[in-house]
Amino acid sequence: QVQLVESGGGLVQAGGSLRLSCAASGSVFSARAMGWYRQAPGKQREWVAHITSGGITNYADSVKGRFTISRDNAKNTVYRQMNSLKPEDTAVYYCNGVHFPLWSWGQGTQVTVSS
Secondary structure, three states: OOOEEEEOOEEEEOOOOEEEEEEEOOOOHHHOOEEEEEEOOOOOOEEEEEEOOOOOEEEOOOOOOOEEEEEEHHHOEEEEEEOOOOHHHOEEEEEEEOOOOOOOOOOOEEEEEEO
């Protein structure tokens, strides 16, 4: 069973930046597309971005141009650089695979953007 550990969240002012990390245990990481998801208060979890095993990326329109996803297969880690943060980006951010079956969700990392 793969375990996912997200980190890097925090409190930041609007316009600021954060870099999130997601470390995955297990040897299957490099072969899987990895995604970032977020869940804002009172809302359902939503997909934000993903990166394929070959490095092809895709982003939700809401974050396109502001967020960048990357991965280091040697470290079993996926990253997300978030720039020009907005208050509506406030959420708990999670990583997971993209294709079913997904792994068990980690604890996530809280990102709070103040206006």
